[in-house]
Amino acid sequence: MSEPIIILDGVYFRYNELSVLEDICLTIRDKDFLGIVGPNGSGKSTLLKLILGLLAPQKGTIEIFGSSPAEARLKIGYVPQFATFDRNFPISVLNTVLQGRLGKTRTLFGYTRQDREAARQALAEVEILDLEQRPLTALSGGQLQRVLIARALACNPEVLILDEPTAHIDPKVEEGVFELLKRLNERLTVIVVSHDVGFITRYITRVACLNRRLVCHPAAELTGKMIEELYGGPLKVVQHDTLIHGHD
Numbered sequence: 001m002s003e004p005i006i007i008l009d010g011v012y013f014r015y016n017e018l019s020v021l022e023d024i025c026l027t028i029r030d031k032d033f034l035g036i037v038g039p040n041g042s043g044k045s046t047l048l049k050l051i052l053g054l055l056a057p058q059k060g061t062i063e064i065f066g067s068s069p070a071e072a073r074l075k076i077g078y079v080p081q082f083a084t085f086d087r088n089f090p091i092s093v094l095n096t097v098l099q100g101r102l103g104k105t106r107t108l109f110g111y112t113r114q115d116r117e118a119a120r121q122a123l124a125e126v127e128i129l130d131l132e133q134r135p136l137t138a139l140s141g142g143q144l145q146r147v148l149i150a151r152a153l154a155c156n157p158e159v160l161i162l163d164e165p166t167a168h169i170d171p172k173v174e175e176g177v178f179e180l181l182k183r184l185n186e187r188l189t190v191i192v193v194s195h196d197v198g199f200i201t202r203y204i205t206r207v208a209c210l211n212r213r214l215v216c217h218p219a220a221e222l223t224g225k226m227i228e229e230l231y232g233g234p235l236k237v238v239q240h241d242t243l244i245h246g247h248d
């Protein structure tokens, strides 16, 4: 079994009176491909913010590569929710990806040649180097998603975290993004957050089901009944090419 790199132990988080996460224990190992699923408002984004060091738990500990989340920040590449990204901003693909170098470089003096090389390498890895001079406004949804992944890769992270990576793209393009993530998973740990359990079980190895508390399952063992319990009602899920109606 590979080495644990992210360890959450007894983590509790509340926004004022609202308890969002309770007693979260989660160990993520090197080269895991983990899905975090749960209904709207179940605390998925909050859990990500804790791992990224943007929020601190009221109780419990979070250790990333043996350090605090803030200290380990540059080892994590983060791809935000598509909807929160302003795609009308007049900027080229390459300059967007260069933003991923911000923590690494002295931007006061501009980007270095090394920054540009890292950005172009990231674009090549997501197979859109030919689009480097395009304005963001002239991209399809799938291409924009690849730009955001390249921006996260530009700081040479060891972990890639994606928040709802396929929420606003069509199923065919979605499949391409997951094939890309599967390839990246050969060298990186990948964590994907989604409220859509259906498609990700074909790619991920382990699923963390979140609904204030968290329960982990190997992806292959996730059943319709478990999902129904998680979501509090019957739900259609496509799992390993099978349509399951509530119970399996």
Ligand SMILES: Nc1ncnc2c1ncn2[C@@H]1O[C@H](COP(=O)(O)OP(=O)(O)OP(=O)(O)O)[C@@H](O)[C@H]1O
Pocket: 015, 018, 020, 038, 039, 040, 041, 042, 043, 044, 045, 046, 047, 195
């Ligand atoms: N800054 C905040 N202040 C107060 N409450 C918040 C704040 N951010 C989130 N919440 C609440 O915390 C709960 C969990 O929110 P969170 O965004 O973590 O859920 P989620 O699982 O990511 O949801 P979604 O699938 O809709 O993105 C929700 O009830 C939400 O309204």
